[in-house]
Amino acid sequence: DTAVSQTPKYLVTQMGNDKSIKCEQNLGHDTMYWYKQDSKKFLKIMFSYNNKELIINETVPNRFSPKSPDKAHLNLHINSLELGDSAVYFCASSFQGYSYEQYFGPGTRLTVT
Amino acid sequence: TQLLEQSPQFLSIQEGENLTVYCNSSSVFSSLQWYRQEPGEGPVLLVTVVTGGEVKKLKRLTFQFGDARKDSSLHITAAQPGDTGLYLCAVLSGGTSYGKLTFGQGTILTVHP
Numbered sequence: 001d002t003a004v005s006q007t008p009k010y011l012v013t014q015m016g017n018d019k020s021i022k023c024e025q026n027l028g029h030d031t032m033y034w035y036k037q038d039s040k041k042f043l044k045i046m047f048s049y050n051n052k053e054l055i056i057n058e059t060v061p062n063r064f065s066p067k068s069p070d071k072a073h074l075n076l077h078i079n080s081l082e083l084g085d086s087a088v089y090f091c092a093s094s095f096q097g098y099s100y101e102q103y104f105g106p107g108t109r110l111t112v113t
Numbered sequence: 114t115q116l117l118e119q120s121p122q123f124l125s126i127q128e129g130e131n132l133t134v135y136c137n138s139s140s141v142f143s144s145l146q147w148y149r150q151e152p153g154e155g156p157v158l159l160v161t162v163v164t165g166g167e168v169k170k171l172k173r174l175t176f177q178f179g180d181a182r183k184d185s186s187l188h189i190t191a192a193q194p195g196d197t198g199l200y201l202c203a204v205l206s207g208g209t210s211y212g213k214l215t216f217g218q219g220t221i222l223t224v225h226p
Contacts, residue, residue: 004155033213041199043156043216056213090155099212100144100205104155 003027004105006091012111013081020077021108023091031055031099032074033092034066037107043090049074050096081112116140117202117217125223129191134220136202137184143205145185146214147176150199192224 004025013019025032033056034046048056049068063079074091091105118137126132136145144163148156160169162178162185169176173196175188189196200220205212 041219041221043201043219045213045215048213056207058213092155099214100146100161101158102214104157106153106155 004091004093004103006089006105006108008108009106010109010111012113014113015081015083017081018077018079019081019110020075021089021091021110023074023076023105025072025091025093025103025105027093027103029093029095029103030071031094031096032068032071033094033102034074034076035090035092035104037088037090039087047074047076048099078110081110083112086110086112115218116215117204119200119202119217119220121220122218123221123223125225126192128193128224128226130224132189132192132222134187134189134200134222135184136186136217138204139183141182143182145178145182146203146205147185147187148201148203148216150201150219152198156199156201189222192222194224194226197222197224 007022031050033048035043036046037043046058046060047066051071052068065077068074088107088109090107092102094102120135146161147159150156160176165182166180167178173190177186202217203214207213
C-alpha cells in the first residue's frame with residue numbers, strides 16, 4: 001500500500017496552461033505539505049496544511065493555489081504556467097506535533113515547454 | 114546564503130570505498146535530520162540527531178551531530194552501489210507542531226560497481 005501518492009507522475013504542458021497535481025495519504029496524518037525541488041536538487045517547502053487549514057505559505061507566486069478538501073488530500077493548482085515552474089513537486093505528510101517525521105510522496109515531474 | 118551548507122555536492126566513488134558527507138551551518142539547531150532520495154522517488158528519513166556529540170549508526174552509515182549542534186556528518190563504510198542517491202540534511206524551524214523543514218542543497222553520491 002502506498003503511503004503518500006501523487007498523480008500524475010509526469011506532467012508536460014505548455015506555457016500559459018493551468019494544471020493540477022493531486023496528493024493523497026493513507027497514514028492518518030493531519031498535516032500535509034507541498035515542496036518544490038529544482039533542477040539543482042534543492043528542495044524547498046511551499047505550503048503546509050493542517051486539518052484543511054493553511055499553516056505555512058512561503059513566498060510562492062499566487063499562481064500557485066493549494067486546496068485541501070479533507071485531511072487526507074492536498075492538491076496543488078497552478079495557473080498560467082511559466083518555464084520556471086518546471087521542477088519536481090513533492091507532497092509530504094505528518095502528524096501535527098511531529099512535523100520532524102514527514103513522509104514524502106514519489107514526486108510529480110512538471111515540464112513546461 | 115544557505116542555512117545549511119552541504120559538501121561535497123557530488124561524490125563518485127568505487128564500491129568498497131569509505132566516504133563522508135558534511136552538513137554545516139552557523140546556526141544552532143535542536144535537531145538535525147538526514148534523508149536519502151533515490152532517483153524518481155521522494156526523500157526518505159534515515160535518522161534524526163538531537164544531542165550535541167550524538168552518534169547514531171544505521172548498518173554501514175554513521176551519523177554524528179556536532180558538539181555545538183551546528184553541524185553534522187554522515188559517514189558510509191564500504192559503500193555499495195545501492196547507496197547511490199541524493200543525501201540531504203535538514204533542520205526543523207517553527208516548532209514541532211507547525212514546523213517546516215529546511216534542506217541543504219544535497220550531495221549526489223554515485224557508487225560504481
